[in-house]
Amino acid sequence: xxxxxxxxxxxxxxxxxxxxxxxxxxxxxxxxxxxxxxxxxxxxxxxxxxxxxxxxxxxxxxxxxxxxxxxxxxxxxxxxxxxxxxxxxxxxxxxxxxxxxxxxxxxxxxxxxxxxxxxxxxxxxxxxxxxxxxxxxxxxxxxxxxxxxxxxxxxxxxxxxxxxxxxxxxxxxxxxxxxxxxxxxxxxxxxxxxxxxxxxxxxxxxxxxxxxxxxxxxxxxxxxxxxxxxxxxxxxxxxxxxxxxxxxxxxxxxxxxxxxxxxxxxxxxxxxxxxxxxxxxxxxxxxxxxxxxxxxxxx
Numbered sequence: 610x611x612x613x614x615x616x617x618x619x620x621x622x623x624x625x626x627x628x629x630x631x632x633x634x635x636x637x638x639x640x641x642x643x644x645x646x647x648x649x650x651x652x653x654x655x656x657x658x659x660x661x662x663x664x665x666x667x668x669x670x671x672x673x674x675x676x677x678x679x680x681x682x683x684x685x686x687x688x689x690x691x692x693x694x695x696x697x698x699x700x701x702x703x704x705x706x707x708x709x710x711x712x713x714x715x716x717x718x719x720x721x722x723x724x725x726x727x728x729x730x731x732x733x734x735x736x737x738x739x740x741x742x743x744x745x746x747x748x749x750x751x752x753x754x755x756x757x758x759x760x761x762x763x764x765x766x767x768x769x770x771x772x773x774x775x776x777x778x779x780x781x782x783x784x785x786x787x788x789x790x791x792x793x794x795x796x797x798x799x800x801x802x803x804x805x806x807x808x809x810x811x812x813x814x815x816x817x818x819x820x821x822x823x824x825x826x827x828x829x830x831x832x833x834x835x836x837x838x839x840x841x842x843x844x845x846x847x848x849x850x851x852x853x854x855x856x857x858x859x860x861x862x863x864x865x866x867x868x869x870x871x872x873x874x875x876x877x878x879x880x881x882x883x884x885x886x887x888x889x890x891x892x893x894x895x896x897x898x899x900x901x902x903x904x905x906x907x908x
Contacts, residue, residue, distance in 0.1 A: 612653075619684055619695065622646055633795075635811050641698060648698035650680055659692040666694050668733070668787060669810045677729045678722075679807050699808065701800035708794060708833040715802055720839020722804040723797060728844055730807070731818035733787035741816055742780045749773060749863050756866040759873055761880060763887055765896050769862050772897040776859045779852075783817040790814045792821050793828040794836065819853065823860040826890055826902055834904045841905060849907075854900045861890060862897050 617624055622644035630639040630650075638653040654662045666685040673679055680696040687693065704723075708716050753770055763769070789796075790812040798806040822844070825837050841849065865887055872883045893902040 652694040699806040701798040704794040704797035707799040716835035717839040720836035721843035724843025735785040735815040752867040793824040
């Protein structure tokens with residue numbers, strides 16, 4: 610049976626329009642599908658990834674049930690070669706495209722909304738047993754060794770690793786929740802100058818919820834600093850705990866070496882672009898000698 614006929618059977622509606630969505634780094638194929646009644650997002654994955662994709666679908670359901678602004682999960686199914694995740698389609702534009710067009714106040718307000726949505730995601734408690742401290746420590750040590758064999762070198766790399774090693778203990782006895790794990794402006798949809806959806810749970814994971822904030826300074830900061838300020842303030846309801854920034858710094862520092870290794874291996878065409886991002890992060894954090902990144906201003 611053809612893909613189109615399968616979709617019509619699963620949706621129980623005639624399809625008026627279907628087009629492929631070619632965005633992002635996911636290996637899934639994504640389609641916009643329009644019927645007389647509804648627009649859908651259909652994600653097609655290889656059958657050998659079915660266990661992970663089904664868990665992703667279930668995680669998305671749990672976030673939706675927690676009233677996270679996201680596309681509604683409709684159906685998960687499969688055939689002999691592929692598995693299919695079907696969601697409602699959220700109309701609007703990427704936050705990364707909308708934010709630069711708005712006033713500072715509106716950018717900040719959308720950041721507040723995003724922080725509140727992330728907090729809802731983190732209310733999905735983990736059902737897995739995880740020693741977060743050992744998991745992250747071993748992962749960092751492994752990537753530090755891989756980084757030393759890479760061709761790309763970061764100024765002050767030894768200082769960064771020293772900062773990480775001195776602060777490992779901050780990760781002990783952290784709460785474990787659902788992590789979106791790719792929470793930034795490219796995975797948010799805006800409509801009418803409001804946040805309408807957080808999308809793409811492809812990289813979901815389990816761990817310390819604070820870890821989900823590190824991409825604020827990696828990607829969202831390039832697009833809108835007011836949004837980043839709003840995100841932090843919204844997440845903590847304007848009451849940032851004293852322990853937060855050092856832990857945030859630790860998680861930001863810990864992504865640098867894996868980022869270098871991953872870029873060389875998977876996206877070597879982005880080496881120069883990501884080197885610039887890393888330099889910006891190091892300058893923002895004064896090579897992790899300061900407590901608060903320079904882009905953050907309360908309120």
